[in-house]
Amino acid sequence: MVNKLKVIGHFMGDKHMEGKLPNLKLGEVRYYPQDNPNIMRNTVREISSQTLIRIFRNLFPNYIVDIDEQDNRVNHIRYEDDTISYIINKAYICAKEATPECDGTIVYLHNGYVLIYKEKYKQMSSNKAYCRKDKEMEELQYKGYVGSVHYSNEDKVFWGKLEQIDALVTFEASNKEDLEVSFIDAVDNYLLLHTQSIDSI
Structure with a gap:
């Protein structure tokens, strides 16, 4: 990428x-x-x-x-x-x-x-992901990242993707509670990948 x-x-x-x-x-x-x-x-x-x-x-x-x-x-x-x-x-x-x-x-x-x-790292109000309604659309937030929330009637799963980044990073789960966990893992993995791209300048 x-x-x-x-x-x-x-x-x-x-x-x-x-x-x-x-x-x-x-x-x-x-x-x-x-x-x-x-x-x-x-x-x-x-x-x-x-x-x-x-x-x-x-x-x-x-x-x-x-x-x-x-x-x-x-x-x-x-x-x-x-x-x-x-x-x-x-x-x-x-x-x-x-x-x-x-x-x-x-x-x-x-x-x-x-x-x-x-x-310096800025601690968000909570280390836990949280949901909110924004312009009629539910979303997840964690460490400053935003994840969309969708439901597939065909597959019977909740899914989402990280917004406002150039890469395509998705996550899914069978219920909303597990979707939050999947979203947190997606953000942490994305951060780990990108912080390793440059160790020091």
Whole structure:
């Protein structure tokens, strides 16, 4: 599976969220890290543009990091042959997801420089999955991930899939209680797979 970048925050920042931001998932992009209390500002360090290129070749190979030839700074990040800038100044990108056992890693583009921050794991209100009605549709939530809930009359099973991710991850069970357990397992397995994609930067 090829990882993709996905802008989930407002390009003017996330002050309107009042600090209530979930942990970033791999490839998710927001702007202005000062609006995100999960980012540990005291962990900042600078990396070279060449290191950023290596990170993208490893994690996001379909994206091109454009470098200014004169000062060797990052201009922007774009998708393959697209001439339109995709990720620009003040953007920060999740290169490693935060877990209870390990901090996440954030790459921040700042006036041509590239900075690395650690993102602390944010404990959700409950480690247990929970259901809610959202726009007439029932869903499951766990660790910031959302799973749809469906029922197949033909197969007599409940099933769902993880929403808002690029991969297709499904889960199923014979009843709603077991579906929650299956959903939690699906999220944990997905996180394990993606946190192993990069051990350290």
